[in-house]
Amino acid sequence: MAGLLAIKPRVINVAALAEEALWQELELTPKPGLVDKSNNGSHRDMDHALFVRSIQAISPWFSRFEEAGRTFSRRAKSEQLSLLRPMGIACEQAMLRATHGVNTHKGGVFALGLLCFAAGRLAENGEQINALSLSSQVSGLCQGMVQRELASRTSMATAGERQFHQFGLTGARGEAESGFATVMRYVLPYWNPRAMHEMLLRLMAVNPDSNLVSRGGIVGLRDVQMYAQQLLSRGWEYDDLVRMDKQLIERNLSPGGSADLLSVAWVLGECKHYPLPPKGRG
Ligand SMILES: CC(C)(COP(=O)(O)OP(=O)(O)OC[C@H]1O[C@@H](n2cnc3c(N)ncnc32)[C@H](O[C@H]2O[C@H](COP(=O)(O)OP(=O)(O)OP(=O)(O)O)[C@@H](O)[C@H]2O)[C@@H]1O)[C@@H](O)C(=O)NCCC(=O)NCCS
Numbered sequence: 001m002a003g004l005l006a007i008k009p010r011v012i013n014v015a016a017l018a019e020e021a022l023w024q025e026l027e028l029t030p031k032p033g034l035v036d037k038s039n040n041g042s043h044r045d046m047d048h049a050l051f052v053r054s055i056q057a058i059s060p061w062f063s064r065f066e067e068a069g070r071t072f073s074r075r076a077k078s079e080q081l082s083l084l085r086p087m088g089i090a091c092e093q094a095m096l097r098a099t100h101g102v103n104t105h106k107g108g109v110f111a112l113g114l115l116c117f118a119a120g121r122l123a124e125n126g127e128q129i130n131a132l133s134l135s136s137q138v139s140g141l142c143q144g145m146v147q148r149e150l151a152s153r154t155s156m157a158t159a160g161e162r163q164f165h166q167f168g169l170t171g172a173r174g175e176a177e178s179g180f181a182t183v184m185r186y187v188l189p190y191w192n193p194r195a196m197h198e199m200l201l202r203l204m205a206v207n208p209d210s211n212l213v214s215r216g217g218i219v220g221l222r223d224v225q226m227y228a229q230q231l232l233s234r235g236w237e238y239d240d241l242v243r244m245d246k247q248l249i250e251r252n253l254s255p256g257g258s259a260d261l262l263s264v265a266w267v268l269g270e271c272k273h274y275p276l277p278p279k280g281r282g
């Protein structure tokens with residue numbers, strides 16, 4: 001009826017969600033082993049102020065990644081990553097300039113950059129933007145990445161490359177190629193933006209975090225996973241997280257990969273129910 005207000009669904013701005021995700025992750029306190037408002041976790045080279053500068057340097061790139069997803073939407077899916085990579089590396093360089101060479105958000109740039117690019121591609125192709133379509137789009141863009149960049153190479157330059165050859169762990173690449181399956185399976189069904197500590201524990205309980213392995217080996221990874229699993233199964237409160245933070249700091253353990261996936265969870269979680277299905281369906 002003409003008199004009815006046309007209620008427009010909230011248009012999702014994934015680039016804005018990506019920046020918001022980084023701020024939500026940084027401000028969450030306490031975060032076992034990680035930089036937060038109360039301490040620097042297991043890091044001697046990073047603090048809250050450095051992460052603020054890192055987020056300020058990275059965030060302008062998210063809308064550029066999304067625009068690139070629109071621009072290159074007609075190119076073959078197999079070309080997309082090679083079109084995006086130079087921008088991702090430029091963003092990484094901007095981060096390193098802001099942090100004087102400290103690796104604050106390398107994984108975050110990679111994961112959130114892919115999500116923004118995927119959102120632009122979906123929008124340009126007139127497809128719905130929601131957690132499932134973003135996950136599937138990122139997986140499609142990264143198809144074959146583990147085989148191309150890890151299995152077919154002998155490079156040991158980074159933690160991710162070394163751990164693939166030592167333990168068969170696929171790190172950030174495997175997570176992206178799976179469409180962030182760890183987030184989709186272990187966090188999204190329980191998504192609650194007011195329960196970010198619980199969401200982080202759910203990630204730490206299962207995520208094969210290359211940062212934990214590079215700092216504490218497979219034993220360090222398994223200890224942190226079991227610790228998080230125990231808190232989740234018996235219930236936890238604020239002081240449990242403070243104690244876990246102290247223990248991870250004593251062992252120089254930092255779940256940096258799970259911190260990045262918490263940012264990914266924020267973006268996918270906030271897109272989970274969009275667009276709302278028409279009444280009577282969905
Ligand atoms: C594709 C790359 C990003 C791969 O890089 P790399 O070969 O290093 O692979 P990974 O080690 O697997 O991952 C890199 C970072 O990703 C985070 N991460 C780790 N495990 C996982 C996981 N299972 N799932 C998701 N993400 C994961 C992690 O990043 C966070 O931790 C870092 C801070 O912790 P810290 O311990 O301090 O790390 P270091 O400084 O290395 O150790 P110290 O020296 O301090 O002891 C921080 O980066 C967080 O973000 C991993 O570090 C890359 O090769 C690449 O191609 N980059 C270019 C960008 C690009 O391609 N963009 C395209 C889209 S825009």
Ligand SMILES: Nc1ncnc2[nH]cnc12
Binds near residue numbers: 105256259
């Ligand atoms: N808050 C944090 N502390 C340490 N490493 C991180 N990587 C991403 N977020 C982080």
